[in-house]
Structure formats: C-alpha cells, structure tokens
Amino acid sequence: MARPRNYDPEDLTDRALATFWQLGYDGCAISDLVMACGVNRQTFYNQFGDKRGAFLAALARYRAHVTEGLRLLEPPEPPRTVAEVLHDFIEATLMVQTTRGPGACLLVITAYTPHMADPDIRSAVTEGAAQTRAALVRLVAGGARSGLSGGTSAQVLAAYIYSLMNGLAADRRTGGDPADTAAALRFAIKTLCADER
Amino acid sequence: MARPRNYDPEDLTDRALATFWQLGYDGCAISDLVMACGVNRQTFYNQFGDKRGAFLAALARYRAHVTEGLRLLEPPEPPRTVAEVLHDFIEATLMVQTTRGPGACLLVITAYTPHMADPDIRSAVTEGAAQTRAALVRLVAGGARSGLSGGTSAQVLAAYIYSLMNGLAADRRTGGDPADTAAALRFAIKTLCADER
DNA sequence: ATGGTTCTGGACTCATCGTTCCATAATTGG
C-alpha cells in the first residue's frame, strides 16, 4: 500500500559514484550529485542520508565493480601465461579508469585525501586495496609453479604489481606520454618474469 | 622609509606548503594557513594575493625542493651502480614524503584533484613531473653504457621508474605492509638490471 | 618629529553549501 520507488537504487549509486569519481568528494556539491542522479534532492537524502553516506555507498559500489574486474586474474589456461594475464589486467584497469573515471583508482584518489581520517572511509579504501592485492597474491602464487620470479614471495610480488598499476596511472595523470606509459607496462611485465626463462 | 618585513617569505611559503600538503587544498581553510604561517591574515593576503596564489607559491616551492633532491640522481662513481642510486633515491623520496608530508608527492596528490582544470596548477604539476622524469632519463641514459636493461629506451625506463616510485607511495597509503613495499622496491630495482649481467 | 610603509586585531560582507521543512502531486494496496 505504498507508491513504489521510481528509480533503481544501484543505478542511483552508480550515478553518484561517477560524480564523486570525476569531481572528487570536495569538488562536487549536493546539487551536482542530485543533478547527476536525475532525482529530487529530498529523494537523494532519503536514499543516502547525507553526503558522506552517499560517498560510502559509492565506495562500496566501486569496490563491487572492482571485485567483478578481479575475475580477470583467474589462473590462466596453459597456453596463456601469468604475465599475459597481468598485462591485460593492468591495461584493462587503466582503460576503465580513463573512460569511466578521471584516470586513477577511486580508492587511491581517496587515499590521497584528508577524508582518510574518517574510519569508515579509511576502511573502505584499505579493505578494497587489500582485496585486489589478495587476488594478485593468489594469481602469482599459483603462477609460481609455472616459473615466475623465483626468490620473491607472492606478497611482495603483489605489492609490486599493485604499485606498478597505480604508478602508471599517476604517470599518465601527471602528463606522461601515454606511449611511454604503455611501453613501461610492457617492460615491467617482461622483467617480471626475466628469471623465469 | 618603511617598516621592514617581519618574516622570511620563503619560510612563509614553506609553512603554507606544509599545510597544503598535509590537509590538501580543499581540506585547509585560510585560517589554517594563517595559523601555520604564524602571521596576520592581512599579511598573508598581502603576500600571496589569495588562496590560489598561496597554493601556486607552495607548488613552486615544492618543485624547488624536488629539484634539490634530484641531485641524488647524478651519475655515480664506478664502485657505485645506477641501480643503487635509483634505490636510494626512491627510498629517500618515500621517506621525505612520509616525514614531511602525508606520504605522497604533492604533485601527484594535486594531479588527483579537480584543480587540474586550472591551467597554472596543471602546468606546475606536469612540468614538475616532467623535470623528475628528465633527471631519470639523464641518469638512465648515462647508465646505459654501464649496462642497464638493454633494449628499452631511457624515456620508457624513466616512465617506469617514476611510476614505480609513485606507485609504492600509493601502496603504502592504501594500507600496504611497509615491509612488503620496501621489498617490492628492492625487487623492482633487482629486476631492472636483470639483463645487465 | 614626520611621512610612508608594514604589521596586527577584529569586525564585516558575500557567496556557497549541506541540510531541513513544507505543501502538493502521484501511485499503490486494502
């Protein structure tokens, strides 16, 4: 006995996410979010509570998208190597970040923000990053048998790859030549399994 | 026939820089800057014009500090290798970023900000990054003779190293284990000259 | 001493932004 919702909550969160990602938390006003969501301001507040709540929802949604993307890191079938998987994963990630966002991971962008003082935001960022690193650990540990950078632990390799990925984004965003960035990625992947031979 | 300045302009800019770096452009209010500068608000405005002017001055000062740090990248004397220079440079840079700042390069932090739409800010960021990349190119190109990652151009190697450095900062800032980050750096440097032999 | 300049403290304006309130229209189940 009630009027049903006129919108899809996930779609609403996606629109808020896109706005936060493009403009940043401080860079976007409620009016920007409301306009992007294509809904009334009151409805926006009913859905998210307040701006911080909307941002937390956006972070959660972003993490869900990331989780989906991590399926690219499943151990490859024999003809396909771990190195190829890593290369394609990073390339695809960078592509998504530039087409759907401002060219960097939302979690990293948020990590470079004073809002990290907020415990909930901090948790979302660190847990999201940890999740990606864990997926990298699984892939790399599985690939150890197929010969990948012998003496280094999977943990460290994951940290390296995670750093590489976000560093390439930073390189591009600070005006680096895209061709160089792409070549740097190929170089990194090549050296990654240099001692595999 | 005038009262002399009561402060050192460079010191003032350093204090503003520290505040912008720690709190971010949007995260700090004029009152924060004025307090950190230990000077009257009017004096602050006389010196910098407005908040944006203060930020541009801070960026310029930051770049000056970076330029000084780039002296670590001078070609090493024979017993010392290019790899060692790179390792120590990145380690020192990360150390400074965590002790004097929030754990990341101010230019990269700014690059992850909607203020990149401001042409002057954008120039400061991209030119600063280009300067560091150029210093890396010089070092790596000089080290090519001493055998460093054969078939890859110095440009690409510089992009790789620049990415690595900023990526490691991102890794730490998103909750990565510091020990893993340090190990990842050592690993990266090791593989960097794997084909030198 | 005097004039010109800079510092200091505080009050003040103006705009923006997050948030709330309200009155009204729409849409469902009973």
Added chain:
DNA sequence: CCAATTATGGAACGATGAGTCCAGAACCAT
C-alpha cells in the same frame, strides 16, 4: 475511496569559508 508511502519543487536555515575593510600600533629613513 482511503490510507500509506513516495516523489517533487521550492523556500529557508545555519554554518562555514574566502576575501575585504578599518583603525591603530610598530618600524624605518629623512
């Protein structure tokens, strides 16, 4: 039809923050 819930538009509030203004004190050179 009625009751309940939700959407909508607009007005309004309170807070914060950037930037300005002003009057007085400090300081220097002539």
